[in-house]
Structure formats: structure tokens, C-alpha cells
Amino acid sequence: MRAYSLRRTSYWVFHYAMLAAFLAFALFPLFWLLKVSITPNDLLYSEGVRMWPSRTTLDHYVSVLQHTQFPLFFRNSVIVSGCTAVISTLIAAGAGYGFSRFQFRGKFWIVGIMLVTQMFPLVMIVAPIFRLLAPLGLTNSLTGLIIVYTAFNVPFASFLMQSFFDGIPKDLEEAAMIDGATRFEALCKIILPLTLPGLAATIGFVFTAAWSELLFALMLNSSNAASTFPVGLLAFVSKFSVDFGQMMAAGVLALIPVCGFFFLIQRYLVQGLTAGAVKG
Amino acid sequence: MTTITTGATTRRRRPLLRRMALAAEPYLYTIPSVFLITIIMLVPLVIGLSYAFRDITLLDPFSGGFVGLDHFREIYADASFWNALHNTVTWTVTSVVLQFGLGLILAMLLDRPFPGRSLIQALVFLPWAVPSFLSGLNWAWLFNPVVGPLPYWMHDVGLMSAPDNILSDPNHAIWGPIVANVWWGIPFFAITLLAALQAIPKDIYEAAAIDGAGPFERFRSITLPFLAPTIAITVLLRTVWVANFADLIVVMTKGGPADSTQILSSYIFTQAFQRLDFGYASAIAAVLLVLLLAYAFALVVLRQTLMARN
Numbered sequence: 001m002r003a004y005s006l007r008r009t010s011y012w013v014f015h016y017a018m019l020a021a022f023l024a025f026a027l028f029p030l031f032w033l034l035k036v037s038i039t040p041n042d043l044l045y046s047e048g049v050r051m052w053p054s055r056t057t058l059d060h061y062v063s064v065l066q067h068t069q070f071p072l073f074f075r076n077s078v079i080v081s082g083c084t085a086v087i088s089t090l091i092a093a094g095a096g097y098g099f100s101r102f103q104f105r106g107k108f109w110i111v112g113i114m115l116v117t118q119m120f121p122l123v124m125i126v127a128p129i130f131r132l133l134a135p136l137g138l139t140n141s142l143t144g145l146i147i148v149y150t151a152f153n154v155p156f157a158s159f160l161m162q163s164f165f166d167g168i169p170k171d172l173e174e175a176a177m178i179d180g181a182t183r184f185e186a187l188c189k190i191i192l193p194l195t196l197p198g199l200a201a202t203i204g205f206v207f208t209a210a211w212s213e214l215l216f217a218l219m220l221n222s223s224n225a226a227s228t229f230p231v232g233l234l235a236f237v238s239k240f241s242v243d244f245g246q247m248m249a250a251g252v253l254a255l256i257p258v259c260g261f262f263f264l265i266q267r268y269l270v271q272g273l274t275a276g277a278v279k280g
Numbered sequence: 281m282t283t284i285t286t287g288a289t290t291r292r293r294r295p296l297l298r299r300m301a302l303a304a305e306p307y308l309y310t311i312p313s314v315f316l317i318t319i320i321m322l323v324p325l326v327i328g329l330s331y332a333f334r335d336i337t338l339l340d341p342f343s344g345g346f347v348g349l350d351h352f353r354e355i356y357a358d359a360s361f362w363n364a365l366h367n368t369v370t371w372t373v374t375s376v377v378l379q380f381g382l383g384l385i386l387a388m389l390l391d392r393p394f395p396g397r398s399l400i401q402a403l404v405f406l407p408w409a410v411p412s413f414l415s416g417l418n419w420a421w422l423f424n425p426v427v428g429p430l431p432y433w434m435h436d437v438g439l440m441s442a443p444d445n446i447l448s449d450p451n452h453a454i455w456g457p458i459v460a461n462v463w464w465g466i467p468f469f470a471i472t473l474l475a476a477l478q479a480i481p482k483d484i485y486e487a488a489a490i491d492g493a494g495p496f497e498r499f500r501s502i503t504l505p506f507l508a509p510t511i512a513i514t515v516l517l518r519t520v521w522v523a524n525f526a527d528l529i530v531v532m533t534k535g536g537p538a539d540s541t542q543i544l545s546s547y548i549f550t551q552a553f554q555r556l557d558f559g560y561a562s563a564i565a566a567v568l569l570v571l572l573l574a575y576a577f578a579l580v581v582l583r584q585t586l587m588a589r590n
Contacts, residue, residue, distance in 0.1 A: 018385070
């Protein structure tokens, strides 16, 4: 019995030690970002590499918010990512439900095409998309970005939604349909409320992806008025490449909404995928 | 399938219109996504593929003519292409193996209940939320001796003779983006593998333990077979994504020094937006697409053969 509990204790010590190593690896870069963003410029170079500066300041944040266009980029990013997340999730919910509940002619091809879209280098379609959107006045506009991002995110979001729907028993809407509801009514009134965690996870996932996108944001918009956060940060880097403090402050600001969102949804992501995995 | 037939038998002899509506139903749910993907991804893809056979150079009014296979002959003779292909394999294989291995360990650590699990889970998954360009910038800062601690630590441990920037050393620079990519990508594998682990019925483990199977034996004969389908699909998707993923390289090293970190997707980026040669860029992209499709096909066939044998 004692040998057993000793083994058990040493197992948990090992378990927590490993987790601590993963935590350190995951969080240290973020900690460093935060640390440099509140280090005064005169200490950044003079103190060498220290874990915590002897003095801290919020100057970098103040100057990013007051003297740069980041508030505008921030607003643009929120609009683009928010709209993309909601629209993609609605469209993907339809596709995911279709994949989960029906066998139909052409399903194999639709799923196959969605998989293939994950395989080609997006650089290849930047120029054609530009040519397609320019005559419609959709370049240099947030609407154009929303349309493009929605299309990019729908395939993966559809597979994600399918796995959430797979976790909900079919009997539920069948019962409602026997009681006289149409399938669409059953979907809206019974199934969607049950899959709210799945919808939340998909919205969060797409929001995160859209918030990070750099290539298309860079190529489709040449004006500052329609630029998003990543473009602003990249331009900022080449423009003020010496001011690490301000860059890091802008980086921390870019992280706040997306990390908050992800922190809230990651539990649902695991739960939803678990439900899907049961069905294989 | 079952839903349609049970629905049809409960109310017999539906009118024609009603039956047509029922047949159309699955399409109504999927059409918005198919429509959008076709317009925004497939049509541009076909146009992009056509560029591979044409002389498309931005800002050159005389470009646009059909050149047949000229770009592909040029690729064959292009030493930078072969170098980038070689780097692509190194970058993709190393990144995916490390992401998968560490992701699996993390998922197994998080699989058992313990106090504080949900908080730790949220924290270790956080890197996935960090925008890729920002994680590239962040790691470039960490590797930079002016503001970052990593060169000093590597010097202290004896990995480096002086605290230099690893990103400016042609022999080791590729490890910079790889470390950033592993950091960023572990949570993806951990999330999907954790979900698959939690779906394994726990009583199977108890039964195996009673039969005298040790931890390693239980992992080999229960965990791995249950995880196999998830592993196949995540490794497939992830390999393709990582091979196409140029953000970290473009942000951290721009392919340098001396092309030592140039992978195919960053090379395409360079050709398209620095040389403005969209025709040549599209031809390389087409080669990469064919290679990835062949890889995906081989993996799917392998999976079918393995499943048929069991």
C-alpha cells in the first residue's frame, strides 16, 4: 500500500512538473511582450536582460493610442473580424448541419472541394481575387475583406460545426417533426440552442483567424482608412524599427480581444470535438 | 438517410411539390457555403492556375501572353526553387513532428482530472490565439540580443560561443521560425487530441489494467488505435497548412540570410510581390499544390490499406 501511494505521489509530481514546463514555454513569450511594453525606453538598453525592469511606465501605450492610427486599425479589425465570425458561423452552421444529417448526391464532392481549399497556397489567388473585387469597388473596403475572410473560414468552420451537430442525437428533431414542425423550425428552436457552445466555439475560432490575417489585408487594401491591426503593426515595425517599447505595446493591445475570446471558448472547442469524435 | 425515410413513412403519399422540397433540403443548407467558396476561392484558383501558363508581370502592359510550359522549364533550372523545396521539407517535417509530439504529451497530461485543470488548459492553449505575424515578431524579438534573453541563455548553456542572433546565422536560422511555429501550433494538436482522448470509454482501461496490461501496453493497444483516425486527419491538415504557411518566415527572416530559410510559399511571395512576376509565382504555387495533393492522396490511400488490413 505504501509503495503504491509513493508511486502515485511521484507520478503526480512528474505530472505537475511537465505541466509547469508547458506553461512556462507557452506563457514566457507573452510575459516578455508585456514586460518590454512597460519598460521605459532609457532602461530598455541600459539594464541588459532582466526579468523585471527597475521602473515601469505606461508611456508606450499612451503614445500608441494618441499619436498613431492604431485606434482606427483596432476599430477596423473589430468590425472585420466580428462580421466575418458571425456570417461564417451562420453559413457554416447550415453546411455542417447538412453534412451531419443528410446523405445526398454530390456530398462527397462538396466535402472534397472544401478539403482541397485547405491545400492551395493562398498567395496564388491574391492577384485573381484583387482583379475580381476591384471593378466592384470592394478593394480598399472593409466589406471586401469580410467577404474574402468569410469564404476562407467557411470550410474549416463547416467541419467544426458538423462535429458539434454529430454530437446531438437525431431523435430530437425527428420527434419535433412528428409533432408537425418543419425541419428548419426544429433546427432553429431545438437544435441550435443545444449547440450554442458549438456556435460560440466556431465564432471564436473564426474571429481569431480573421484577427490574425495579414496577407490579404495587406494586398487588398492600400489605404490606411481600411487597414487592419496586422497591417498597422507591420507598417509600424518598418517605420519605427528602433522603438521596441511602442511596438510591444501595440502587440499587447492586439492580443487583448483575441486572447480574451479564446480563453472563453477553448473549453467548448474540446467539448464539441469530443462529441463529434464519439461518432467517429 | 434514416431521417428522410422515417419522415416519409410517417406521412404517406406526399404531394409532388412537398417531395421535391424534401429532396432539395440538404442542398438548401449547403448552397450558401458552396456558392461563396466557388466565387471567392475556386474561380480565383482556376484563374491563378492559368497565370502559370502565361507571362503575367504586374506593371508591364505588354505582359499577358500565353507561354506554355516555359515557367515550368525555368523552375526546373532554378537552383533557388530546389533550395526552397529542400527547406520546405525540413521546415514542414520538423515543425509537424515537434508540434504533434509535444501536443500529444500535453493532451495526455490534460486528460485526467486534477485541481486547476481548466485554468491550466486555458493558459497552455493561449499561444494558438496569438496572431501568427505577432508570434513571429515576438519570437524575432526574443532571439534579438538587443531586447531578448534567448541569445544570452543559449550562450550560458554553451549552445553558442557568443550571444548572437540565431536568425542571422545561415546554418541555424531555420530553427528560429520552427521554434515559433512549434510554440504557436502545439495547442492545435493538443485541443484535437485531447478531445479524442476524452471520447475513449474509461472502463476499457480498467479492464486492461485488471488483465495485467502495463501503462505502455495500454497506450499501445488502446490509446493509439482510438486516436489513429484523429491523428491521420490532423497530421494531414496540419502538414498542408504548415507547408503553405509563410507568415512566420516572412516576418522573422524574409527567407534570409542567404536564402537559408526560404521555403516554397515564402519564395512564391517574394516572386509575386517583390519581383511582381505573378506568372512565375503561380507556376511555383501550382507545383506546390500538386505536391501537396499527391501527399494527401498517398496518406489517404495508406489509411485505407491499413484499415482494410485490420
